[in-house]
Amino acid sequence: MPETGTSVNEGNQPLRGNGEGVAKASPLSTAGAWADEMPERSNVRYGVRCCHTNAPMNIISAMNITPDHLPKSLAGKPPIGLSNFPELIREGYSYVDKSLLIRSVLDSPAQVLLLPRPRRFGKTLNISMLRTFFDRGMPGSAELFRGLDIERAGEEYATHQGRYPVVFLTLKDVKTDNWDDCIGHLRQLISREFKRHEMLLESGFLDTEEQKQFRKIRLCECAGYELERSLSNLLYRVGPGSGRYPHEPGGVG
Numbered sequence: 001m002p003e004t005g006t007s008v009n010e011g012n013q014p015l016r017g018n019g020e021g022v023a024k025a026s027p028l029s030t031a032g033a034w035a036d037e038m039p040e041r042s043n044v045r046y047g048v049r050c051c052h053t054n055a056p057m058n059i060i061s062a063m064n065i066t067p068d069h070l071p072k073s074l075a076g077k078p079p080i081g082l083s084n085f086p087e088l089i090r091e092g093y094s095y096v097d098k099s100l101l102i103r104s105v106l107d108s109p110a111q112v113l114l115l116p117r118p119r120r121f122g123k124t125l126n127i128s129m130l131r132t133f134f135d136r137g138m139p140g141s142a143e144l145f146r147g148l149d150i151e152r153a154g155e156e157y158a159t160h161q162g163r164y165p166v167v168f169l170t171l172k173d174v175k176t177d178n179w180d181d182c183i184g185h186l187r188q189l190i191s192r193e194f195k196r197h198e199m200l201l202e203s204g205f206l207d208t209e210e211q212k213q214f215r216k217i218r219l220c221e222c223a224g225y226e227l228e229r230s231l232s233n234l235l236y237r238v239g240p241g242s243g244r245y246p247h248e249p250g251g252v253g
Contacts, residue, residue: 083124083172084130085132089144099150101126102133103157124172135166137196165238167193167231183227187220190230197238205237 017198079093088095105113117123132141141162145151150160173233174185194217201211210233216222 026073036245067156079125083122083128083170085125085128086138086141086144088125096122097148098122098126099129099133099145099148100153102130102150103153105130106157106160127168131166131168133161134164135168136164137166138162148208165197167197167235167238169193169231183224187222187227189219190227191218194230194234197234200237 076092076094079088079095082088082093114121115126132138132144135141139162145161170187170191171189172191174182176182178187194214198214200206200216201214206214212231213222213226217226222230
């Protein structure tokens with residue numbers, strides 16, 4: 001836990017405390033309490049500046065303390081091993097504000113974005129944040145971004161919130177030592193995602209054969225070749241079934 005007072009990093013740069021504690025620095029960053037430098041960000045306790053760019057990143061501690069987000073017993077604690085963005089925000093864990101990744105995704109002309117990082121670098125948490133922002137199946141998610149940088153990025157970004165069907169798949173819990181078990185885990189994960197989008201069965205966009213195949217995947221009864229193409233087929237159909245076609249701007253393809 002943070003200690004009260006002043007600490008020193010490996011570069012002998014003093015870290016300023018705010019009477020409650022100081023942020024621990026690593027050789028790659030210099031941290032300090034800089035909420036006083038940004039009075040409009042009263043919910044920011046600490047800042048981290050990357051040594052390469054000197055750009056500030058916001059560490060939100062016990063964030064969004066409003067009538068909708070009451071202080072919790074875990075408020076301000078580091079979210080070790082936690083990769084669920086809504087849970088992290090609602091429970092008030094400390095959070096390094098990376099919400100401008102959403103702006104970067106929207107501004108990118110690429111059809112596919114690859115985010116390679118080592119283990120425990122927050123990849124799943126960032127993907128969970130993207131899903132929470134874009135997914136039309138998560139009503140009320142706007143409150144989770146209250147006070148974050150993306151909220152002030154402009155209306156052109158806010159209009160994208162909660163507008164799109166999202167296919168979300170994480171393999172972080174697939175841990176096995178043989179291929180058959182790995183395929184079994186994948187089958188269950190894909191089945192779960194098909195269940196989340198089973199409104200397609202009532203959408204009128206699937207013909208009889210496609211409905212049959214959809215149900216087989218949902219029930220984990222599909223053949224290997226059907227599983228292989230399942231996600232691409234779901235991506236192609238989830239747009240039309242939700243009112244956005246693959247060939248339209250913002251559609252899924």
